[in-house]
Amino acid sequence: MNWRDHWDLLTITGLSLLLDLLILLTPGSMLRKALGLAFILFFPGYVFITALFPERKELDxxxxxxxxxxxxxxxxPLIGLALNYTPWGIRLTPILTSLTIFNLIFAVAAIYRREKAFEPWIPRITLERIKKELEWPESSRLDRILTVILIAAIVTSVATLAYVISHPKPGEAFTEFYILGPGGKAADYPTNLAVGENGTVIIGIVNHEHRNVTYHVQMWLVNLTWDNTTNTTIVHGMYPMPGWFNITLPSVPVNIEGNWTPQFEKNYTFSIKKPGCWQVWFLLFKERNPKLPPPPADGNYAETDAKNLILEAVNGTVQSLKLNVCVKP
Structure with missing residues (x-):
């Protein structure tokens, strides 16, 4: 066996293994990005085609x-789809391992089939060889123009795809806003209290806005109903609760691998001094803290413009959360 005849397949095998080492040792290097593009866009198809069509006459x-x-x-994508139905999932390590194994298996198969071929296709890159393969001297002017256009289209398409992959658009900007029960889980919320009894929740915020953001959080005690006749929300009672706060958070990337970790969490303890069925609303504002009108004598903001905050929360134009609490005398 003349290993020089298989330089292309051996090179792909070596570069695949080199990429594995680069990702392990220097994950942020430019060489990793360059090899990664070839690893995804060229290597799998090349070894697959070479294994299927080892004869020169089969394809030019x-x-x-x-x-x-x-x-x-x-x-x-097909390998990624298959991984999605395995315990490993679509993650960097399983994808890297699967593609490396794919390249190795089909590179070995291509070498075997090339050795058994009657007239094997062996890439020899020289200018004269390229002209001969393209039948350049015998081609008409139109054929030459079409060949150049086809080559330019392939190069342009690959370059464009490489640029899109290497310069991905930022993901959707959003903020995670959540409340948890006192045990740190989405359960055991204090939904049944006695008058004056303390209830505790955990307020959490995670910034995925791609910039630093100052968040303002307001808590309101609200009593409202829905009018089926007019299809409107009627706010009967709206009282500010203590503990309003603000926090500035840097943006963090969305973590799709490993365990989810919180960025900011705060225990919030409250009590309600009036019996009845209430809603505790948590309103989140980004970079602004709405000004309130002067406080009414009875402390009920339901008849002021402040009720628009709750109406906007109900309509979804303000990021918010609510907790239904029944208070017994």
Whole structure:
């Protein structure tokens, strides 16, 4: 066996293993990004095509090049789809391992089939060889123009795809806003209290806005009903609760691997001094803290413009959470 005849497959095998080491040792290097693009966009399709069509007469060089890119774009999502139904899931390590094994298996198969081929296709990259493969001297002017256009289209498509992958658009900007029970779980909320009895929840905020954000959190004790006749919300009682706060948080990336970790959490303890069925509303404002009108004599803001805050929360235009609490005498 002349290993020089398989330089292309051995190179792909070596570069696949080198990429594994780069991701392990220097995950932020530019070489990793360059190899990663080839690893995804070219290597799988190339070894697959070479294993399927080892004979020279079966495909010409241009067809092999185009199919290598096209099949790579098809193979990688299929491997990801298969991983989605395994315990490992679609994560960096399983995907990297699966594609490396795929490249190794089909590279070995391609070497075996190339050795058994009657007239194997062996890439020899020289200018004269390229002209011969393209039948450049015998081609008409129109054929030459079409060949150049096809090559330019392939190069442009690959370059554009590489740029899109290497310069991804920022993900959706959003904020996680949640409340948990006193045990740190979405359970055991203090929904049944006696007058004056303390209830505790955990307020959590996670910033995914791609910028530093100052958050203002308001808590309101609200009594409201829905009028079916007019299809409107009627606020009967609206009382500010103590403990309003603000916090500035840096943006953190969305973590799709490993365990989820909170960015900011705060225990909030409250008590309600009036019996009845109430709603405790938690309103979240970004970079602004709405001014309130002068406090009414009885402390009920339901007849003031402040009720618009609750109406906006009901309509979903203000990020908010609510907790239904029944208070016994």
């Amino acid at each position: 060089n241009l067809e092999r090049l185009a199919l290598s890119f096209g099949l790579s774009i098809a193979i990688v």
